[in-house]
Amino acid sequence: MSNISGASSGSSSTRRERVVGVPTVCWCGAQIVGKISKLDSNPYRRYFHCAYVVSNKLMDDNHVFKWVDEALLNEVERLSSEAKRLEQMMRESEIVFDGVEYEKVVFDKVLMKVKK
Template sequence: MSNSSGATSGASNGGQRRRIMGVPKICWCGASISAIISKSAANPYRRYYRCAYAASHKLIDDNHTFKWVDEALLDEIERLTVRTSALEQSMSQITTETMDHQKIVFERMQMKLEKEILERVEEELLDSKSSMKKMLIAVIVGCMIMLGLSKMIG
């Protein structure tokens, strides 16, 4: 039962070791990491990552890599959450920037459209003005004729 004692010592010494973030890929000694199932009474069937060298040499109270798989996965999730929130933040920033840009484009388009409409309206107004002028002239001429006629009659 040397494996169980190894796992137990690993568990009890976990706090003393440097905390490794996430899933360990390689031990500081250069050995690969093995996933081992704990057979200790304290943590039965709990999986842990262990330095392959330390595991094969059944080292006890060493400072080779030891990390519970669930804790490693929790780290990974935490890291992912941080990354996701950072991504969300940058995404929202991008969206706001894009929205601002779109707003500017929209405002420019609106301004252009308003200008075009104004020009069209001015053209229409000029047209109607000229026709109104003609009508006005016709009315004035008519009135003058009427006045002249009434004077002539009177």
């Protein structure tokens, strides 16, 4: 769950900071709260917004704003990438493990010959 990085889709016309995934803290340090849109263009659509903005009823601000569905989609994509990376690491470690097993078998054979 990262925070700030480029531009996002919001309902205001000002440039907003882009948040990748589910936001936790705004750039101003305020917590993020969940709200429900009352706009005709997005009725009942859930979004995350800076608690400072919500409590002060600011308009056209540059604080964190993100639709919940977009945030969750980002999180799923991030977790999917992480799962693929971990699978690849496991495959690589299996190859190393197989190599170690092979070396152990060869070592045991050499040791048996030395004992004879």
